[in-house]
């Protein structure tokens with residue numbers, strides 16, 4: 305059984321730091337905190353671990369420099385703050401890592417870089433090349449171009465860090481925030497909340513523990529951290545949420561000490577392509593299915609045939625990614641369709657041998673083949 309004793313063996317470690325620990329309440333950078341963080345990361349690298357840093361704080365740092373006291377509401381203003389702040393953040397990281405003789409690289413990603421498989425593979429190759437060169441990649445969302453609609457689908461940097469961890473087949477993802485880890489309820493609101501040291505399975509009860517957003521400067525609170533945990537554990541990556549201001553938090557975690565909340569990785573993680581289907585890809589439409597088809601796909605590992613389809617939404621083409629929706633409205637699977645939306649509407653409910661008569665061509669039997677399909681039931685993220 306995976307446990308804390310396995311953490312020292314983690315070779316590739318992704319560390320995400322939230323705005324709440326990188327900036328003061330004033331919005332300006334918390335320099336002491338950044339120095340401590342960089343020192344620990346440099347030490348991890350010196351110990352032979354491969355380190356990737358996912359950093360928030362661009363909007364916060366920009367606010368500080370522009371003298372704004374509240375996080376702006378409009379998207380262009382937030383993006384303007386990020387454009388000012390990202391340079392300030394990188395300048396500090398470059399300076400601090402250089403003191404320990406380490407080279408850093410800025411990598412800015414958007415949701416689309418994960419949704420398009422070619423870009424996803426390219427981003428992975430670049431990160432591999434940087435790690436081979438002993439460079440520390442410093443990743444943030446490309447806020448100036450990530451429009452709100454797309455941002456919402458990304459969630460925030462918690463989700464981004466988990467997608468990155470899956471992309472590079474990381475061993476451990478550490479989310480450093482302003483609280484010790486997961487509690488049974490938000491302890492800032494509920495004084496009876498108890499600390500949860502380890503989560504072996506992310507059940508609906510665990511999900512219910514994470515309520516709403518956190519601080520004025522941070523964005524997602526615990527809810528987005530649990531979404532990140534779902535992606536990480538299904539990708540075979542262990543995850544720890546811990547307080548970033550704790551002195552030597554990273555060293556203690558890497559030594560296997562009981563610090564923060566540990567999320568145990570799945571013993572049979574999704575393979576690379578199915579992982580991308582589940583978490584990276586963006587769906588172009590929805591195919592509705594009946595209860596029998598849902599059972600065959602989820603429990604039987606079967607392909608989706610026309611006879612189990614009850615409807616199609618959207619204008620997808622053959623080769624597009626589609627969400628497969630059960631009668632209770634849940635996305636039970638996601639996969640690549642071999643028929644367009646128009647064709648699906650014409651062959652739905654029919655037997656395979658009738659496809660030729662309806663479409664005038666002899667097509668394949670499977671609307672979505674099981675090789676190109678991933679079951680989402682337990683993996684639904686948001």
Ligand SMILES: Nc1ncnc2c1ncn2[C@@H]1O[C@H](COP(=O)(O)OP(=O)(O)O)[C@@H](O)[C@H]1O
Nearest residue numbers: 322323324481487489490518519522524525526
């Ligand atoms: N069940 C919970 N356990 C711990 N913290 C919680 C819980 N529910 C909500 N929170 C809030 O989540 C906050 C951390 O999230 P956030 O402010 O987004 O940090 P970050 O900027 O590091 O991403 C905590 O300060 C706390 O107020």
Ligand SMILES: N[C@@H](CCC(=O)OP(=O)(O)O)C(=O)O
Nearest residue numbers: 323360361362363460461523
């Ligand atoms: N890209 C944004 C980060 C937004 C975000 O996810 O913030 P947080 O919840 O503090 O991790 C920034 O750099 O300000």
